[in-house]
Every structure is written in C-alpha cells, then in structure tokens.
Amino acid sequence: MNTFGEALKVTVFGQSHAPAVGCVLEGLPAGMAIDREALAAFMARRAPGSSPTSTRRKEADEVTIIAGLNPKGETSGAPIALTIPNGDTRSGDYAAMGKVPRPGHADLVAWRRWGDAWDRAGGGQFSGRLTAPLCAAGALCLQWLERQGIAIAAHALAIGAIGDEPFRARTLDERSRRRLSAQIESLRDGRSFPTIDEARGWVMEKAIQEAASEGDSLGGVIEIVATGVPRDLGDPMFDGVENVLARALFAIPAVKGVDFGAGFGAASLKGSEDNDPYAIDDDGEVSIAKNDAGGILGGITTGAPLLARIALKPTSSIAKRQRSVDLETMRAIELRVKGRHDPCVVPRAVPVAEALFALAIGDLMLSKRAFERL
Amino acid sequence: MNTFGEALKVTVFGQSHAPAVGCVLEGLPAGMAIDREALAAFMARRAPGSSPTSTRRKEADEVTIIAGLNPKGETSGAPIALTIPNGDTRSGDYAAMGKVPRPGHADLVAWRRWGDAWDRAGGGQFSGRLTAPLCAAGALCLQWLERQGIAIAAHALAIGAIGDEPFRARTLDERSRRRLSAQIESLRDGRSFPTIDEARGWVMEKAIQEAASEGDSLGGVIEIVATGVPRDLGDPMFDGVENVLARALFAIPAVKGVDFGAGFGAASLKGSEDNDPYAIDDDGEVSIAKNDAGGILGGITTGAPLLARIALKPTSSIAKRQRSVDLETMRAIELRVKGRHDPCVVPRAVPVAEALFALAIGDLMLSKRAFERL
Amino acid sequence: MNTFGEALKVTVFGQSHAPAVGCVLEGLPAGMAIDREALAAFMARRAPGSSPTSTRRKEADEVTIIAGLNPKGETSGAPIALTIPNGDTRSGDYAAMGKVPRPGHADLVAWRRWGDAWDRAGGGQFSGRLTAPLCAAGALCLQWLERQGIAIAAHALAIGAIGDEPFRARTLDERSRRRLSAQIESLRDGRSFPTIDEARGWVMEKAIQEAASEGDSLGGVIEIVATGVPRDLGDPMFDGVENVLARALFAIPAVKGVDFGAGFGAASLKGSEDNDPYAIDDDGEVSIAKNDAGGILGGITTGAPLLARIALKPTSSIAKRQRSVDLETMRAIELRVKGRHDPCVVPRAVPVAEALFALAIGDLMLSKRAFERL
Amino acid sequence: MNTFGEALKVTVFGQSHAPAVGCVLEGLPAGMAIDREALAAFMARRAPGSSPTSTRRKEADEVTIIAGLNPKGETSGAPIALTIPNGDTRSGDYAAMGKVPRPGHADLVAWRRWGDAWDRAGGGQFSGRLTAPLCAAGALCLQWLERQGIAIAAHALAIGAIGDEPFRARTLDERSRRRLSAQIESLRDGRSFPTIDEARGWVMEKAIQEAASEGDSLGGVIEIVATGVPRDLGDPMFDGVENVLARALFAIPAVKGVDFGAGFGAASLKGSEDNDPYAIDDDGEVSIAKNDAGGILGGITTGAPLLARIALKPTSSIAKRQRSVDLETMRAIELRVKGRHDPCVVPRAVPVAEALFALAIGDLMLSKRAFERL
Numbered sequence A, B, C, D: 001m002n003t004f005g006e007a008l009k010v011t012v013f014g015q016s017h018a019p020a021v022g023c024v025l026e027g028l029p030a031g032m033a034i035d036r037e038a039l040a041a042f043m044a045r046r047a048p049g050s051s052p053t054s055t056r057r058k059e060a061d062e063v064t065i066i067a068g069l070n071p072k073g074e075t076s077g078a079p080i081a082l083t084i085p086n087g088d089t090r091s092g093d094y095a096a097m098g099k100v101p102r103p104g105h106a107d108l109v110a111w112r113r114w115g116d117a118w119d120r121a122g123g124g125q126f127s128g129r130l131t132a133p134l135c136a137a138g139a140l141c142l143q144w145l146e147r148q149g150i151a152i153a154a155h156a157l158a159i160g161a162i163g164d165e166p167f168r169a170r171t172l173d174e175r176s177r178r179r180l181s182a183q184i185e186s187l188r189d190g191r192s193f194p195t196i197d198e199a200r201g202w203v204m205e206k207a208i209q210e211a212a213s214e215g216d217s218l219g220g221v222i223e224i225v226a227t228g229v230p231r232d233l234g235d236p237m238f239d240g241v242e243n244v245l246a247r248a249l250f251a252i253p254a255v256k257g258v259d260f261g262a263g264f265g266a267a268s269l270k271g272s273e274d275n276d277p278y279a280i281d282d283d284g285e286v287s288i289a290k291n292d293a294g295g296i297l298g299g300i301t302t303g304a305p306l307l308a309r310i311a312l313k314p315t316s317s318i319a320k321r322q323r324s325v326d327l328e329t330m331r332a333i334e335l336r337v338k339g340r341h342d343p344c345v346v347p348r349a350v351p352v353a354e355a356l357f358a359l360a361i362g363d364l365m366l367s368k369r370a371f372e373r374l
Helices: A036-046 A091-095 A106-117 A120-127 A129-145 A173-184 A198-213 A241-249 A264-270 A346-366 B036-046 B091-095 B109-117 B120-124 B128-147 B174-186 B198-213 B241-249 B263-268 B347-366 C036-046 C092-096 C106-116 C121-126 C128-148 C174-186 C199-213 C241-249 C263-266 C346-366 D036-046 D091-095 D107-117 D121-126 D128-147 D172-188 D197-215 D241-249 D263-268 D346-366
Strands: A009-014 A022-026 A064-067 A080-085 A151-159 A220-225 A255-260 A278-281 A285-288 A306-312 A320-326 A331-335 B011-016 B020-026 B065-067 B082-087 B150-159 B221-225 B255-262 B276-278 B286-288 B307-313 B322-326 B329-334 C009-014 C020-026 C063-068 C080-085 C152-161 C220-227 C253-260 C278-280 C286-288 C306-312 C320-324 C330-335 D008-012 D020-026 D064-067 D080-085 D151-159 D220-225 D254-261 D278-280 D287-289 D307-311 D323-328 D330-337
Touching: A009 A129, A009 C080, A022 A064, A022 C009, A022 C063, A036 A346, A064 B241, A064 C009, A064 C020, A080 A129, A080 C080, A106 A120, A120 A129, A120 C020, A129 A151, A129 A346, A151 A173, A151 A198, A151 A346, A151 B255, A173 A220, A220 A346, A220 B263, A241 A255, A241 A306, A241 A346, A241 B241, A241 B255, A255 A264, A255 B263, A264 B221, A264 B255, A264 B307, A278 B322, A285 C220, A306 A346, A306 B263, A306 D307, A331 B276, B011 B128, B011 C009, B011 D020, B011 D064, B011 D080, B020 B128, B020 D008, B020 D064, B036 B128, B036 B198, B036 B347, B065 D008, B065 D020, B082 B109, B082 B128, B082 C009, B082 D008, B082 D080, B109 B120, B109 C036, B128 B150, B128 B347, B128 D107, B150 B174, B150 B347, B174 B221, B221 B347, B241 B255, B241 B307, B241 B347, B241 D121, B276 C128, B307 B347, B347 C278, C009 C128, C020 C128, C036 C346, C063 C092, C080 D278, C092 D107, C106 C121, C106 D197, C121 C128, C128 C152, C128 D107, C152 C346, C174 C220, C199 C330, C220 C346, C220 D263, C241 C253, C241 C306, C241 D241, C241 D254, C253 C263, C253 D241, C253 D263, C263 D220, C263 D254, C306 C346, C306 D263, C320 D278, C330 D278, C346 D172, D008 D128, D020 D128, D036 D346, D064 D121, D080 D128, D107 D121, D121 D128, D128 D151, D128 D346, D151 D172, D151 D346, D172 D220, D220 D346, D241 D254, D241 D307, D254 D263, D307 D346
Parallel strands: none
Antiparallel strands: A009 A022, A022 A080, A064 A080, A151 A220, A220 A306, A255 A306, A255 B255, A278 A285, A320 A331, B011 B020, B020 B082, B065 B082, B150 B221, B221 B307, B255 B307, B276 B286, B322 B329, C009 C020, C020 C080, C063 C080, C152 C220, C220 C306, C253 C306, C253 D254, C278 C286, C320 C330, D008 D020, D020 D080, D064 D080, D151 D220, D220 D307, D254 D307, D278 D287, D323 D330
8 A cells, every 4th residue: 555666665654744754665685784874864855944945844854774684784684664753743734724725635535534533634644745755765776776787867857847868778879878978967966956057947946936026836747767777576467676666666656657678759759769779899799779668678677777657746735825625614606725835846846756766666576586497 | 476466466477379368367356247248348358360450470360268257157256367368470470580589579588597498489488478368357356346336437548649538537527528528439449440530540550550660669658547446445544545456457468657636747837737626516525527537546546536647668679770698608699580570559459458457446445444443 | 475365465674683673564544543552451461571571671662653654643544664672682682692593593593594694693583573563554454354354363382292172163052152152252361471270371371381490391272263254365376265264374483384174184084074064043144063174175265263373493592512513613512591581472363363364365355356256 | 377487487377177277397317217116106106096095097198298308308408398188087076066165175265256257176276186297397307306315204193192213313323324324215115005104004094994984084294305405495584394294285185283303292392302413423513313393493403304294174075064165055955975985195195295395396406506605
C-alpha cells in the first residue's frame, strides 16, 4: 500500500501534522557507511523555505535513523527505519476551513473514503510532506548507487510556458556525453533554482511569483536522467524499467504524465527516425548511435542513459476564489484556500524525482539474481 | 515477472513461435457465464489481417479455456487458464537474419541476457503476439465490468501528425456525457479503423500505407476512456490509479509515454484553470464541474470518467536499410528487416489498451475490501 | 523481507541494541479509537522481568505511536508507525564474547552473511527483542478483532515433560464451548505463569528454575486458540489458513514445529475417527460435531475454533560450557554464554503467539473482498 | 492465490474434471535442456494405479510443455507453461452424490463460498489431482537443483502406527553422511512403496489394505531431506527457510503439521542437548557437530542437510457410513462415499513433498542477490 520495491523496499508513513513522517528501507547492502552530510544536503534541496517561491512553513527536515545501522554507523543488513519530526504545524489553518474540499486536491476522495476518521490537517497522508521521507530513502540509496558509478540528476525542464535547456541524453557522441556530464555537474552547485540555464531559472521564478501574486499557481515538467546504469536491468512485460519507473514517479503528488526517451514525441516520428542504430565502437563493443529509446528496449536497460520526463499539474491549493461545496450542509460555497502553499511545486519536486529514480533503479539493481543463465 | 494484479491476477506465457501463447487469470467472481461470442469478437479486433495495413501473418486467435469453468461454462472460483495456438509461423524469416539485432527492437537486450538460449524466433516473449492473451484476459474481465456498469473504449487519437476527434471526457455537462456515450458506441460498430471520425481513419490508413511503401513505419497516440467507474478505487502514493494503470499500459510493446486527464498539457495551465470545481447537482450530491483530473485525485477515483493517453513509437521492424551489427562477427552490417510486420501497431494496439485498462480497473474493483472503516 | 500480510501488513524494524525497535502497520480499518491501557497491558505480558524465570534485563516497553492516528486518537486510514525505545542495553556483555558464535543461535549464519557489518550486540535483528513490536502490532489488531467477536488465547501446553490442561476446542458440544470460554477467561486474570491449570504452572516454573540453576534451559509447546472466527477465510493451495498461520508463527525465534487440530496426532487416526461429522443444529444450520480439523478444511475456515500448537526449542544461550569456535583465529574454543537470557522463552512467547495469530487472522479477515460471487 | 515463490514462481491451475490441470513456472535459469525421461519418471511416482493401495483412476499424467522452451528444448528465460490432460473422469460418481458434503473434505467450505458455481466434480480445485502439476514443476526445478549439487528425497516415515527407519540427518559424522547417501539412493530404485526399509513398506501396504477393506483410511508422516543446500539461504523473521518451506508444504491436501530438525521433540530437550556444537574440521572450516536444527538457524541455512516432517491426516473420502447433511433439504443424512479414492495418500504424497521442497529451495536459491554486502 505505502510500499515500493521488491529487493529494495521502502515503506512510507506519516501525515502532515502527525508527530513525524518517516519510512522503513529494506535491502540496502550491508557495510555501507552513511554519509550524513550528503543526506542533510539532499534533504535541504527539498526543504521548504529554500527559495522565495516556496511555502513559508519551516521544517528543519532533520533525519533520525532509529534502526538498521551497526555501532560503526554502517548499514548492517537489518532494515533502516528513519523519522523526520513534524514541527511548525498550524492545524488552525485547516480547522477554520470547515469541511470544504479544495478543488484539485485529495480532500474529497479522502472524506468519501474515511469520513471523519481522516486526519485532514495539512492534507493528512496526501500531503507533499510525505515526500520528505522519500527523499531521505532516496538519498541513502543514491549513496550506494554512486559507489556503483551511477549518477542521477533532474531539473525543471519547463514551468508553465518557459523552458530550460534539455539534458543532452538523446545523442550519444563524445561531445554529447561531455555536455551531459557538465549539465549534471552544474545542477549540483547549490543554485537556488534547479535549471541548467540559470537565466531561465530566474525567468521561471519571476513567473511563479507573478502567479502567486494573483493568488494562482503554475505547473511544469521535470526531466530526469541517470548515467552509468548497467545494461540488463528490468524484466519483460509488467516489470520492465518503464513500468517500474512510472509506478514510482506517479507517487509524486501532482504528477499527471510520464514519458521516456523521445516519449510522446516518438508518436510523430517514422521508424527510420526513431530507431537507434547500432555500431561497433573503438573497443570492438556494440554501441548505440543515439538514444531516442531513453536507455530502454523491451523494458530492459541498454546501458545508455535513462531519460524520463514527468508532467506536474499546478498546485491545487490557491488563494483565488474557487467554487466548492460544504460537505456538512451540502451547499455550494466559495473557497479561498489559506495557509502556506507553494505556488509551484516543481522546484521542490526535483529532488523528489531524483529520489524516486534512485529507489527504482536501486530496486532494479538489487533485484539482479546470482543465477540468470545456467 | 509476467504477472499483473493483486485481486485480479493475470500471468502471461508464450513466445511468438512456441506451440501456444496464453495466460492464467485468477480472481474473477464465481458464477459468471462466459460469453464466447463476445470473447471471439474482441479477439478479432486485435487479430492480424483485419485491415490492409496490418501484417499478413494470419492467426485465427481462437481461445481455448482449459481450466477454471464449471460444467455450465461459468467461472467457478478456480483460476482460468486459456491458450491460443500459434499457427502460421515462419521461423525461416528469422533464421535467415543471422544474429543481427534489429534497431529499436528487444533483440539486443535479449541476446545479452539469455545468450543463445533466447528463443529469438519472432522476437520470442517480446513479440506483439503476447498481447493476444492479454486481450483474452481483458475481454473476460470486461464481461464482468460491463455487468458493473463500466464501459471502456479506446481509439487512435493520432497516427503520426494526423489527429482524430478526442473523447468528450474533460467536460462533464449533460451534452458532453451524451456525446461521449455516442463516441464509445460508434467505436463498436465494427469499423475497420479505430477512429471516432471515420474520415480521419481513412487518412490515417493512407498515411500508414505510404510509410509502408517506403519501407518505413509510423507511431501514434491512443486515447482510452472508462465510464461508470465507481469512486473510491486506488490507494495513496504507490498504488494510486495512475501508478497501477501506468504500470499496466507500459506492458504494451512500443508504449513510451502515459498521461491522464489534462496530462502533459496540465504543465502549462494555471491552478485556477486546471482545478475541477465542485457543485451540488439536482439530486443534492457533489458533482464535479469538469474533468481535467482524468477521474483521479490523490490517486483515487472521483467517479468521473477515467481518461488516459499512451504514446506509441513507430514499429521498429522496417524494410528500410538500417545500421546494425553482427553479434557473431562483431562487425557493422546493413540490415533490411524482412518478415510480415505491421507498419503501424496503433490500430491493433487499441483493443490491447482497452484490455489492460479492463485488467487494471478490474484489479482495483476486486481489491475493494469488505472492511474499510470501523 | 521483514513484512507479513497482504491486507493487514506489518513491517518490523530494529535490533536488540539499536535506539529503538518498532513497526509499521498498514490496513487497520479507519475510525477505531486505540485503547492505550489494553495495549500497555498486552505489552506487559511479554515484558522481561515479569516473573522469576525471565531475563533480568528491564524494559519499560512503552509504545509510542508516531504516525497513523487522527487528532482524536483513532486510526485514520494512514499507516500506523510505532516505536519502542531500547533502554538498559549492555553491549559490553557481547563485546567481551569475541567472535564466537553461540551454538543454536543465529550468530554463525549472521556473521557468514553480513560479516563485520552485522550488528551483533544482543543478537541484532535476530533478538527476541524484535517480538516486542510484533506484540504491539498484534495488540492493536486484537482491538479490532475483538470488535468482530473474535477472541484469541494461548498457554504453555508443555514445558519440557510437564503438561498443562489442553484447550477444550476439539469437541464442540455446549459443555465444551463453555469450558473453552472459561479457559480463555482464566488466562486473562493476570496470572504470573500462562497455564490454564495454575498448579501445573508452578511446577513448570520450578522446572525452569532448576534448569537455570544448572546453567541450562528448557523448551516447550504453546497451544493457541481463536474463537468467533468467521467461516470462509483463506484461499486454496498456497494461501490457506494453515499456510498463512504457519508462515506467521515461524517468525517467533525458537519455533521448530507447527500443527493444527489433531495435528501430528492425526497421522495415527483412521478416517472414520478423524473426520468431523456434520449435523443440523436447533436453528436448522449445519453444525460440525467435533473439531479435529482445528477449524480448517481445504485451507478455509469452517467457523469452528482455530486450534494450533507450536513447538519451541530450549533457549540456545546457556551458561553451561559448550563447544564453539573463534571465527577470528579459527580455533575450537569453549563457550559459557554470559548475559541475561531467559532459561525458557515459552512464557514470554505466549503473548507473541497470540499477536501473530491476531495479525494472521486480521490479514485473512481484511483480505475479504467485496466481490466474491457474481 | 494459486502462486508460490518470488524468484521461482509457480502458478497452478485446473480442477479434477476440467480439460486439464497445469501450471506456469517462471524464473528457471535459461539454457537448461529439459530431461523429459526424468520428468516422466518423476510423474510416474505420483501417478495413480502404481500400487495396489492407490486409486483405480488411471491417468497417464503426460506433461505437455506449451511454452517457455527454445527450439533446442532448453529453457529460454520465458515462463514455462505446462498442461496435463484429465482423462478417465467419471463425473457420474459425483453427480449421484447429491449436495452432501463429505466430512473432512473441502466440500462444505467450497459450497459455502462459491455456491452452485463451484465445480464440485472430483473436488474441483481441491482435488489431489492438482498435485500433478506441482510434481511437474518440482521435477523441472529438481533438474536445475541437481546441477547445483542438491539432492532431495522423502519417504513414508510412518503409516498409522507403523514406522520406517528415519533419515540419518541429525548426526553429521562421516558414517552418518554415507548412510544418508545410501538411504537417498535406495529410495530411487523404483521400489513400489516409498520406505527406506522395504520390509516396513510391506507391513504398511498391508495395513492400508486392511483399512481399505473396512471402508476406512489411514494417515501418516512423511520425512523429507535435502543435502547439498548451500548456506546463507533465507531471510530473518517472515521469510526464513522454515516459514517458506512450511507455507509450501501446507499446500499438500491433508497436511496438518510441519516440523524441522528435532521439531516437536525439541520441546522436551534441554538447551545443552538441543544446541548443535561447532568444531573445526580437517580443512580448517567451521563444522557443525550434529543437526538437531534441521539445517536452519535464525531462519537461514547452515549448510547441514535440511530435514522436515509433515503429518498427513487419513483420507477423508471413505466408504464407511458417516453422518452428513443434505445442503438442499437441510436434513441429516448418512453418507457412504463412492468413487475411487486412495485409502492412504501418503505414498503418492511422497513425490509431491519432494516437489514442494524443490520449489521452495529453488526459490530461495534463485532469490540470492548479486549484491548482498558492499
């Protein structure tokens, strides 16, 4: 239910205003020393308050690992359990709302399902707050993937109509590879807005502020890449890499679409354009000339970079007047959502997308069997 | 591995040139008489040779149910096992190819994984042939869903650059509802090409034939809708309706993207545009004014029509000259794929998409618990 | 891996000397107020130090629920996460041991698997301490089962060669039913040793003390019964009630055997003796005349009481001299295990067995589907 | 539901009088040539009519593999699907019975669950006939396990009160090892009754014939051993080797108890007796001096032989007069079961127990991950 993965399994718990959010992460190889600074740095990228466009709710997002490590601070083979306390909650904002579902939000379905038992404060378990433990689990997984030579990065490819430079991952020549490495590197320099082209990021920030000032919100597209992913991951039909990544990525609230490689664009290509030809490289190995497949054929990794995009709808909680209903009186009502909501979730969803990519790739890697052929 | 579903579970088996393809379907409620004509009619929609644009491989696609029914021909509570024999196989087409992977196809990853043990004939278990048992399982599930008041339909929304009229499922007024019903109805009249606007279908067919005559292929987009789906299906985070449907739909070979409701388009909307407002209808019930959410909020169905799109890349097996390699000699080689391949898989993938929608919705329906609240 | 259940899922974490042990419990129906006193009382039955025969390690075993409840303290539909802090740990006892596996314990297999990454202190994740979160999860589940009219009880049927009066659950006449109820009731009166016949409990306690004084330990048999379990639970073949209960009960460290109803005794009965005949009761309903089946036919509950027994081997950590090896020097060595170990785990395993019965029955109950027949 | 295993997954289908029984087996390593003679020989051991004490229903039990092999007859990485046709069915025997549940059989629970939709003929999916595909899957798995140096054998340890010589698997000295090998070998010589001591087998056969002549039936105990099983298989708590094997073995109809190593006998041992001491062997490796643990510590294999016992109740279908009820009229009725039923299922269950051991061990072997430690 709140669990993802077979060999690397994450089980998420918590609600926006519960004492804590957290997760259990099973399956990380034993003997890995946890880099706590890297963990904190990853959490900071998702933390609220990091830019002028994010919610003013402040969360330290400090991760406490309560089980799973040995006295040396390494993974021990036992499941890792971690918690992140919920501070600075303002349930009053929600109590005052009455029983009025916010359009575009999960309120309506949650009330229908659990009635008054639902913990509505802050959206309960539907809150974006639940992406904090996903980030913590993903950050731990990333520490292992990096040791396997895998790098994962994401950026805001678009906010509304404003676009960023895309990853250079659909061409595979030497120059493209170098450019892709540089792009990934640049996104790690602590820039306040996650775009490859910083100037585009400033324009995006401005657009978000404008929308916010109108009591409105924006959506966008996140592009995610993973390099160094070994070939041979994934299984045919229902457990292919696309199936697994898509199932993971739709866990991010607001995601309404996922595609890979040329993606929706492939629908208007001809076979002779879309097919990635093969060649023999200088080492006598098979190489793939380009990567419209996004690193995946038949559901299985080819060794080329994994490339995905996710579409996020605009934040549903907006200050603008909206039509809703009062579920107590069953009357129509006008709603203006108060509280501290991000006018665009895309920037803070960027590390979450990386975390889910990491968890899914980690699961595929760790699912590798000792016996595959006789 | 080749299994989908929790409460309604399908396990698919077979290779393109094995004696048979088939599946086991567990979880259909007991006591349902199988309508064999409806099953055969559904299979015929996917069958090769049904239109001038499809492969000339002929398959009767006759479904034999070898287990699971009682003597009256009803489901009995036991798992259903069905087989579809593979006739008219021409392994020679493949043997002559040498060990040369077709660009865009799963050949390369399959050889890397299983070596010479891989059953390469016809693409082995990566063949589109494996969608036949998916259709059979989906058709049986549909017979149950129809009794629950659920209708599912799909059409070719686009072939290359040519578009069809979309489903009227993002507006929910009475006129839209009637139009949507009429659209669904029209797609069941046995038309040779699965478009709502038949004239657009003729243009698409012509484009496919043109591509074929150049030894090339086309991709496209399929739109799928389900009406009558009850609210309250799906679970938060990893088992939401989008997660489950996406995982299912990526089982269709060639699918590279999935989105729901406004989908990728939602990324450029404002919150005030994308949010679907609530109202009170004539019966005093909550109604949703429009449906950019595609029937899903917080991963859970709202009762509005489910609406999804999938992007299919062009057929990878093309007659045009392509660059490949010979895996025996490790030399570059030019390849022209022979054999009988659809120049565009979209038309035959339309019933497959319906089948997977049915299996996923069936699984969500049958996962409903007797105890949800105290 | 550390997860049990489909519809009611428990994921356990922690090691003996980690900051905490705990678990995540998903699937309890929403709207149930947690009875914290009943929870604490259940935990107290497993807690160390409750009788002269148990370890002198003191643990308050206080359960903190960090997620899953609504502000009213009810289940909310979100997963419940709970932790139990580990106090009073004495890792020194273990550090002094060197790298010498205790015969009969998991030390050897853990070192082989995880090497020095294994958190050996207190046996790491193999510690009996991990049964504390199982009890907490089971106790919460029991609160729901009791509302469904289900009662679960267990007792020490045997310690070494000393036996207790068995549950009157294999005969189903009115007198037997009343006696069974009285037996279950009597076990809840706070008695210090979990036997139906208190005098037998004193003899058992004495035998345990004698074994302890010799630096040795004892095993035993626990009998578990559940009344009020509805018929129709369980699925044929691999998901029958016996399969599910056995998988759960073997989670208790030291369990080496499980049987149901007449169990191993059924092997020496004739069919005419073992078969439970049917009759029509005063209400015109089918009744079952006796219950050698232990409430299960074809893997499915009959409505009669569920009856199981588990065999527990004697505690492996004993003070007596034993032959072991030093894994650093690879030399034979004599070992006398220090530390505070129960000379017999049976009494404290009694509530653990009830907890696992509760979790397994809860899972079977909550797996019930809304649609089973047309 | 009808599926067992994670890495090696078997999904069973069929009813006693359906056109066929069969299964899908996923996960066997690719490239293994199937030995069809060995498969047929294994099936013959379970086949009816092989001894004077078994049912007179005749089944060729011929296995047809309809998918999963490559043209060379090797496993290909695709799921294996196999069917076994049901011949010689006599539904009349069942139709004449009316709606009268046989005591001790699954009839009552099946009618309650599925009503008249249940395929009652021959017991439907509860029939012992369903063990035929389990044997076929197990036999294929065994062919792989044998290549890994693993041997599996089972025998009738007891029929009623008559016992066979047990496996010499709880002592591990050189002489015991040789004796165990000889015992395993002897059981493969085609003997008509599966006992180590053939004379005991004759006595057992006679006892079965006597019970049959009285219209009655007998139960018994099967002992199963596996040698050559590598250490390190299994996971703590819920996925230990005992949990997995027990879940598998309870799939055999009539099994009411399972234990491992000293099993229920361990309950009356002292720790100093039950613990298996460690020593250093001639190669400087850790050796285990005896094997009361049955090859499993902490749920994980030690490398010593796996040893289990299962208790089977007597056949429930007996000719003797029994009390039952007519579910149509809801009146008490006397029942004498006609039809061809084994008066004791133990002999034919012996290969089934081996098959389930093979499937469970195969699953544990194939679940081994490529990455376990850093």
